[in-house]
Amino acid sequence: MARTRRAGAVLLAMVTGWSLSACTAQQPAPATPQTSVTSAPTAAAVPTPTDEGRLVPDGSVETVATDLAAPWSIAFTADGTPLVSERDTGRILEVVPDGSTREIGTVAGVAAAGEGGLLGLAVDDLDRLYAYSTGSSENRIDRFAVTGAPGSLALGDPETVLDGIPAARIHNGGRLAFGPDGMLYATTGDADQRPSAQNVDSLAGKILRMTPDGDPPADNPFEGSLVYSFGHRNPQGIGWAEDGTMFASEFGQDTWDELNIIVPGGNYGWPEAEGTGGAERGFIDPVQQWNPDEASPSGLAVTGGTVFVTGLGGARLFTIDASAPETSEQLLRDEYGRIRDVTVAPDGTLWVLTNNTDGRGSPREGDDRILSLPLTRTGD
DSSP states (O other): OOOOOOHHHHHHHHHHHOOOOOOOSOOOOOOOOOSOTTSOOOOOOOOOOOTTOOEEEOSOOEEEEOOOSSEEEEEEOTTOOEEEEETTTOEEEEEOTTSOEEEEEEOTTOOOOTTOSEEEEEEOTTOEEEEEEEOSSOEEEEEEEEESOTTSOEEOOOEEEEEEEOOOSSOOOOOEEEOTTSOEEEEEOOTTOGGGGGOTTSSSSEEEEEOTTSOOOTTSSSTTOOEEEEOOSOEEEEEEOTTOOEEEEEOOSSSOEEEEEEOTTOBOOTTTOOSSSOGGGTOOOOSEEEOTTTOOEEEEEEETTEEEEEETTTTEEEEEETTSTTOOEEESTTTSOOEEEEEEOTTSOEEEEEOOSSSSSOOOTTOSOEEEEOEEETTO
């Protein structure tokens, strides 16, 4: 049974009790340049299990904020202030300690249509905000200074980090995250142009890796290219285990949704393969697959040896042992509707973002909302 606590108490405890610490995850090994798209790297090994037990939800659910409009992503500033993107309005909201929200700015040029709009957010070490959005003819990544104090934040002028990412009404990808190596990663969909996923000269159907200024790192797998992995249909969740293992969730078409371990230069098969069965053709198989009706995976977070994946169509949260990712358990099934994003808050709790007002869900009173799930360690 869900336990409700006042949003103000949740946020106040988070903001006042949080102190930033350096990421303990190890940097992934430098990529070996790939000269041929037909010689796919071998899939990475899963993280080694530890004796400490894993972090899992303790069974309680606390409401942080309500009445959001088609929210898509959550990010935190350096002082722990939560920011939320709204897909259709193009607004970026600040969640204040009493659980209410206020607009800090609007991303100009957002053309919300279908699955496109204002999508992923990420914050770098300099407390600058990055936003992935769909325009009239392309997807792009912009960077903003965030000025002011909590409760009165404001968005500075945009600086385009990357543009020219193919866009469409469907399959825009859109997730942003900084890896343990300090690089910015972005997921892009195939933009309804299936062959582009296998074309390493296209930015569509890829996971991209770039410096915070949008340049290709010298150790990317394809010289001078932002492409980190390819053969993706519509990846929307990325995260890293403590040993640097990178996980990604991906929407399939009609057969299989996927959980993948991402390796530099890896080819994940789309549109030639969906789900497992592509390894004999040089593709990297997912470590777990789901029927799209049960999953439609979007957000992903990794903490304490557990991979968390949200389900939109499946209206649930998957919990997966990072050291044994072939199986999963399910939480919140049909309790809160569609779930778009999941992230670890500065206080160590798990934040979940519902997505029932995006035109595909059935909104309930108070939707959409942010939920907080306290975590406990297995074996305690």
